[in-house]
Amino acid sequence: MRQRVENELARTRVTDIHTHVYAPAFRSLLLWGIDELLNHHYLIAETLRWGTVTPAEFWEMPRSAQADLVWQTLFVDHSPVSASAVGLLEILSSLGMEVQTRDLESYRTFFRSHTPESIVDKVFDAAGLDSLVMTNDPFDDEERPVWESGADIDPRFHAALRLDSLIISWDTNYPRLRDWGYDVEPNLGGRTISEVRRFLADWIAVMSPLYLMLSVNPAWMFPDGSAVNRLLEECMIPAAADAGVPVALMIGCRRQVNPELRLAGDSVGIADLASLERLCAKHAGTKFLVTVLSRENQYELDVVARKFPNLMIFGCWWFLNIPYLIDEMTRMRVELLGTSHIPHHSDVRVMEQVLPKWSHARHITADVLTDKYCALEELGWKVTDAEIARDCADMFGRNFWRFLGKY
Ligand code: RAT
């Protein structure tokens, strides 16, 4: 049974529904190569724990020296046993490098023989990826001009319109909307709501996003009359409805608990998922794609998903994306929801990271499904290869496209 499940999973094509990588048209925004892999913020956080340099000293260093320090600290001075460190070695190994040489310069040489396009093709092929979804922010000054130039974007890279800059950072960013010709007021008065709707419609027309996305902190309560919820309910949800796309919510990240660590400075907190229930109930006609950061919320999230067909839960987000917790969460979801969920997304920032992410996803899903199918066979229920293939295709992509109404 294990072999049959593995065979089908090896053939299953993946849609990676949330990442932070960009199509090659976005040029330097597409991160790839050994120095970027070493400078991933997950590894930076682990390096700074050893205290050989302060965060301030680290940020002063040139990029390649930062990568050298991460390598020295996490791979030479200590054994690379954390999930992120193992993941890096898995990348090197699956691209054909010898990890035992521990020769950082030879890894640099390997990547120098590639181009962004060649590395994208190589990892899409090796990871069995059909397509992925980027995270796209019109407030990003490097990203916006690429969209405005009408660049030709590799069709394997879909857009998602991320609205944290607009909604969570409203107080900082509303003046930029004014600069761009939208008549908005800080307190959301006057024409603000309709002008924000116009802004969203304009960017939806430019990006054709598969969904609109927002992350909220664990203290998020719904409803509460806050500016965040007004912008969510009066702008984001209606704009998504007009575009016929879901609203994606990521719940439970406490941003910048240690700002010195920059991107690595965010933390986690337990959220109140009764708010999510009230949101799904009030907006029954809206489809919500949701992931939650706290391990403690996972059981509750699965139960909420049982109550609301307009809620599709996805992925093992961020710190949850370690084999130990992916296994736990996938088992619990399968037992509570069958195959009607999206168990994995990669959240990668550096292109090659999809390799270990999706090999773990396949491996752990094989463990879980094998146990379940074996239990069925003990009851006399025979599972066909076609049924195994169907279940894998659902969980690795089709449930997403079906939820979008595009399958
Ligand atoms: O997983 C990450 O890399 C985080 O830094 C976040 O970007 C998070 O996934 C998010 O989308 O907010």
Ligand code: ZN
């Ligand atoms: Zn993310």
